[in-house]
Every structure is written in structure tokens, then in C-alpha cells.
Amino acid sequence: MPSWILLILIVAVALWVVAAYNGLVSLKNQTANAFKQIDVQLKRRHDLVPNLVNAVRGAMEFEKGTLEAVIQARNQAVKVNTGGPDAVKQISQAENALSAALSRLMVVVEQYPQLKATGNIGQLQEELTSTENKVAFARQLYNDTATLYNTKQQQFPTSLVAGLAHAEPATLWEIVDSAERAVPQVDLSMKPKS
Amino acid sequence: MTDESSLNLFQQQDLNRRRTFGLLCGFVLFLGWLGFGGDYIYALSTAHAPPAEQHHVWWFGMVMLAVGVVLAGYAYRTGPDKVLWATGAVEVLDPVDEQQKQLVNVVEEMAIAAGVPRPRIWIVPDSDPNAFATGTDPTRAHVAVTQGLLDMCNRDELQAVIGHELGHVKNLDVRLMTTLAALVGAVVLMRDGTSRLFLSGGSGSSGSGGGSRKKGDLGPLVVVLLVLWMLSWILAPIITQVLALAVSRKREYLADAMSAQFTRNPLALASALQKIEAAGMPTSRIKGGTAHMCIADPLGRRLTTHEGFVADILATHPPMAKRVAILRGMGYAQLKKAGGAAS
Numbered sequence: 161m162p163s164w165i166l167l168i169l170i171v172a173v174a175l176w177v178v179a180a181y182n183g184l185v186s187l188k189n190q191t192a193n194a195f196k197q198i199d200v201q202l203k204r205r206h207d208l209v210p211n212l213v214n215a216v217r218g219a220m221e222f223e224k225g226t227l228e229a230v231i232q233a234r235n236q237a238v239k240v241n242t243g244g245p246d247a248v249k250q251i252s253q254a255e256n257a258l259s260a261a262l263s264r265l266m267v268v269v270e271q272y273p274q275l276k277a278t279g280n281i282g283q284l285q286e287e288l289t290s291t292e293n294k295v296a297f298a299r300q301l302y303n304d305t306a307t308l309y310n311t312k313q314q315q316f317p318t319s320l321v322a323g324l325a326h327a328e329p330a331t332l333w334e335i336v337d338s339a340e341r342a343v344p345q346v347d348l349s350m351k352p353k354s
Numbered sequence: 355m356t357d358e359s360s361l362n363l364f365q366q367q368d369l370n371r372r373r374t375f376g377l378l379c380g381f382v383l384f385l386g387w388l389g390f391g392g393d394y395i396y397a398l399s400t401a402h403a404p405p406a407e408q409h410h411v412w413w414f415g416m417v418m419l420a421v422g423v424v425l426a427g428y429a430y431r432t433g434p435d436k437v438l439w440a441t442g443a444v445e446v447l448d449p450v451d452e453q454q455k456q457l458v459n460v461v462e463e464m465a466i467a468a469g470v471p472r473p474r475i476w477i478v479p480d481s482d483p484n485a486f487a488t489g490t491d492p493t494r495a496h497v498a499v500t501q502g503l504l505d506m507c508n509r510d511e512l513q514a515v516i517g518h519e520l521g522h523v524k525n526l527d528v529r530l531m532t533t534l535a536a537l538v539g540a541v542v543l544m545r546d547g548t549s550r551l552f553l554s555g556g557s558g559s560s561g562s563g564g565g566s567r568k569k570g571d572l573g574p575l576v577v578v579l580l581v582l583w584m585l586s587w588i589l590a591p592i593i594t595q596v597l598a599l600a601v602s603r604k605r606e607y608l609a610d611a612m613s614a615q616f617t618r619n620p621l622a623l624a625s626a627l628q629k630i631e632a633a634g635m636p637t638s639r640i641k642g643g644t645a646h647m648c649i650a651d652p653l654g655r656r657l658t659t660h661e662g663f664v665a666d667i668l669a670t671h672p673p674m675a676k677r678v679a680i681l682r683g684m685g686y687a688q689l690k691k692a693g694g695a696a697s
Contacts, residue, residue, distance in 0.1 A: 190469075194469065197466060197469075201466065282452070283452065283455075286452065286455065286456055286459065287459075289459075289509070290456075290459035290460075290462070290463060293459075293463045293513075294462065294463050294466050297463055297464070297466045297467035297616070298466050298467075300467060300618070301466065301467060301468075301469050305469075
């Protein structure tokens with residue numbers, strides 16, 4: 161009789177290990193996929209910025225500094241190497257700087273009603289709002305998924321299987337408040353890069 | 355049942371899968387009862403007749419069972435198309451103006467936040483603000499909003515409403531709701547068809563039955579069964595309606611919460627709901643069969659203004675004031691937290 165009970169116990173534990181392992185692998189892939197989604201949205205944003213800058217450049221001779229800051233932040237963000245151990249940290253820093261520069265530009269555009277009156281800007285503004293939202297929401301999904309993954313692999317019984325599933329804590333996409341508040345550096349000597 | 359909203363996403367999806375399956379099975383079994391019940395009553399009532407006139411082959415039940423299976427499959431497959439067709443929605447393939455462009459953008463944003471593929475987008479040409487989602491799974495989902503909603507809501511509010519609908523899509527509420535809507539439609543159609551059949555067939559059988567046997571031959575069992583059987587024909591549409599309501603009310607709170615999770619802006623949904631409530635006119639394009647799928651009761655019934663027994667039984671949606679209050683609570687908790695973090 162005891163051998164029967166032992167067998168049932170072993171089977172139960174084995175089933176649990178399989179379920180926990182599969183759960184972790186599934187979360188790991190979801191986290192990776194969510195990160196890819198941020199990438200897709202960032203590409204979109206990088207493509208949109210030159211269009212936006214060209215559209216307002218003529219009307220905004222007087223706000224050159226703001227525009228240059230946007231271009232610079234964009235080029236910085238494009239250049240960031242997406243490989244390496246702390247890729248998430250580097251990308252997020254560069255992208256946060258771009259977000260800050262863009263939001264400053266939008267504030268400036270708001271201040272010039274005659275600029276908004278030209279139909280093109282209204283459309284671009286909607287496009288930019290949407291792009292910024294998409295980046296933000298992709299980031300939010302990544303952070304939510306990564307948090308779920310991190311919690312799962314650290315919590316007790318599942319943590320026993322974490323090593324087996326090669327689960328490692330995913331880096332969250334930091335939103336640094338100080339970066340958004342900081343005044344973007346204006347470098348007028350920078351060569352325009354198209 | 356009360357802790358339904360505390361389940362995680364996968365459990366919610368499982369629940370909806372099981373409920374949809376149960377609903378389809380229930381529908382087929384119900385039709386089987388209608389069919390075989392009729393056969394049984396007929397067989398009992400002809401038990402004393404000569405063998406040639408006895409009801410041996412229960413063909414009516416078999417036909418009904420087959421009809422049930424076909425109808426259930428058909429309802430499940432074509433439900434989304436039928437729902438969209440019934441409301442006269444027009445698909446937004448190529449946004450023609452800035453309003454539509456914004457709608458497409460907002461839906462894309464919310465799809466990213468919810469982590470589902472972008473659903474197809476439809477506009478219902480109706481001036482009352484309302485919205486619904488349909489589809490059998492997130493990869494084949496549809497989101498529809500009325501023109502009135504587009505006109506009335508600002509960007510944040512529109513986003514919150516779309517977030518609510520994508521909440522329904524993500525936890526597979528849409529599968530259950532759409533199947534239910536299609537089955538309600540099928541049952542109503544069947545009742546309309548069979549009531550005509552009964553009226554013409556009833557007079558014929560009473561004429562022939564009177565000649566061959568006396569009324570006294572029918573035992574009390576047969577009479578009870580006959581009454582029950584007739585009742586289920588009459589009550590079927592009402593039962594499916596009540597089922598639709600009971601299922602949908604609980605899901606609204608959950609979808610509200612999911613919208614808040616996607617947008618991180620529960621106050622926007624609260625203000626959108628208030629605008630929708632204040633508009634208060636019935637959404638004329640959306641009929642009873644699809645009422646339970648909308649973000650707010652499209653029939654303009656005042657049942658959603660208060661709680662109580664009648665509202666609990668008949669309303670498709672929870673009281674608006676309660677939904678707004680819950681969202682407000684979330685919003686203030688969020689503000690408090692943000693204030694605490696900043697200081």
C-alpha cells in the first residue's frame with residue numbers, strides 16, 4: 161500500500177514541476193515578446209521625428225534650440241547598441257531623453273496658435289501623441305509582464321524550478337523623473353544627420 | 355461566484371471558454387428536450403392506439419437535435435458577422451478624416467497596452483454614445499463605436515472606452531457574449547417560426563385526434579409533460595435573455611477594471627461613462643438581442659440608475675453610479691499614491 165501512495169506522490173510532484181516549468185517558460189517568452197513590441201514602437205517614433213521636425217522647421221526659426229535638441233536626442237536613440245547585458249537600461253535612458261525633448265517641443269508648438277493653424281501640424285500632433293502613447297503603453301505592458309515574470313520566479317514553490325527553466329530577473333524599463341525634468345543640452349555644433 | 359473578479363487572466367479565459375461550451379451544449383440539449391419531449395408525449399398518447407398508428411420512430415427529436423447542432427455551430431461561427439450586420443456598423447478600412455484617424459490610433463494604442471492584435475474597427479452610424487466588442491478570440495476581434503461616442507468624447511475618454519472593450523476581448527468575454535447573442539437570435543427566430551406552425555398544426559391534430567380516441571386516455575403524466583413542454587417553447591426566449599443579462603452584468607466591473615489597468619487613467623472612463631449616461635437616449639441601431647454586449651445599456655432603460663430586485667433580474671448592466679464610484683475610488687487612490695511618491 162505505501163508504495164502506491166509514494167507513486168501517486170511522485171507523479172503529483174512531477175506534474176507540478178512540469179506545470180511550473182512551462183508557466184515560467186511561457187512568461188519568459190511573453191516578456192521577450194513585450195520587449196520586441198517596444199522596439200517596434202521605438203522604430204516608428206524614430207521614423208516620425210524627422211518628418212515632424214521638417215514640418216515645423218520653417219515656422220520655428222526662433223525656436224531652433226528646441227528642434228536641435230529633438231534631432232540630437234533622436235540620433236542618440238537610434239545609435240544605441242541594442243545588444244549587451246544592460247541594453248534595457250541604455251535604450252531606456254536614450255529614449256527617455258527623446259521623450260523629454262519631444263514633450264518640450266509639443267509645449268512650444270502649443271504656444272504658437274498660428275503654427276497649429278496650419279493643418280499639417282494638427283495631423284502631425286495627433287500622430288506624435290499617438291506614437292508617444294504607443295511607446296508608453298508598450299513599455300507599460302513590458303514592465304507589467306516582466307514584473308509578473310520576476311515575481312513568479314522569486315516566489316516560493318516556483319523558485320525551486322527557476323534554475324531549471326533558466327529564469328533570470330528581467331530588467332524593468334525605468335522611467336526616470338529627473339531625466340524628464342532636466343533641461344536637454346543644446347549642441348549647435350552638431351552636424352545635421354538625415 | 356462573488357470572487358469571480360479575483361481570478362487571474364488565464365482563469366478568466368478558461369471560465370469564458372467553459373461557459374461558451376456549456377452554453378452551446380445547453381442549447382443543443384434544450385432543443386433535444388423540445389424534440390424528444392414532443393416525441394415522448396406523442397408516443398404516450400398513442401400507446402393505446404393500434405400498432406400501426408403508434409409513434410415508434412422518434413424522428414422529431416432527432417431532427418431537433420440535428421437542427422440544434424447545426425444552429426449552435428452556425429451561431430458560433432457567424433456570430434460576430436451577424437452582430438455587426440444587425441447594428442449596421444461600417445468598417446473603418448481607410449480613415450477618411452481626423453476623427454477616424456484618431457479612433458484608429460487610439461485602438462492601436464490600446465491593443466498595444468492590452469497586448470492583443472489590433473482588432474478590426476467599425477463605426478455604428480448612430481448619434482447615441484455607445485460601444486461594443488465582438489469576435490470569437492483576440493486574433494479575430496472587432497470593436498465598434500457609435501458616431502455619437504466619437505463626437506462626444508475627448509481623446510482620453512475614447513481611449514478609456516476602447517480599453518474597456520479590449521478588456522472584454524482579452525478575457526474572452528466576447529466569445530461568450532457573441533455566442534449568446536447569436537443563440538438568442540436563433541431562439542427568437544425559432545419561436546416566431548414555430549408559433550405559426552403550432553397555430554396551423556394545432557387545429558389539424560385536434561380534428562383527427564378527436565375521432566380516433568377519447569380525451570380521457572391521456573393520463574395526468576402526459577398532461578403535465580405537455581404543459582411543461584409547451585411552457586419551455588414559450589419561455590425559451592425569455593430564459594436566454596435572462597441568462598444573457600446575468601452573465602453580462604458581472605463582466606462589466608471587470609472590464610472597467612481592465613480599462614483602468616490599460617490606460618492607468620480610471621477617471622477618464624468615469625467621465626466617459628457619465629457622458630454616456632447623461633446622453634440617456636436609446637441607441638436605436640442596437641436592438642435587444644445585442645444589448646448585453648454594449649458598454650452601457652443601449653435600450654435607454656432606467657433600470658441602471660438604481661439597484662434592487664427588478665434591476666438585478668432585468669438590467670443588462672450594473673448601476674452606472676456604482677461603476678463611476680468604483681472608478682473614482684481607483685483614481686483617487688492613484689492620485690494619492692502619485693502625490694506620496696513625488697513628495
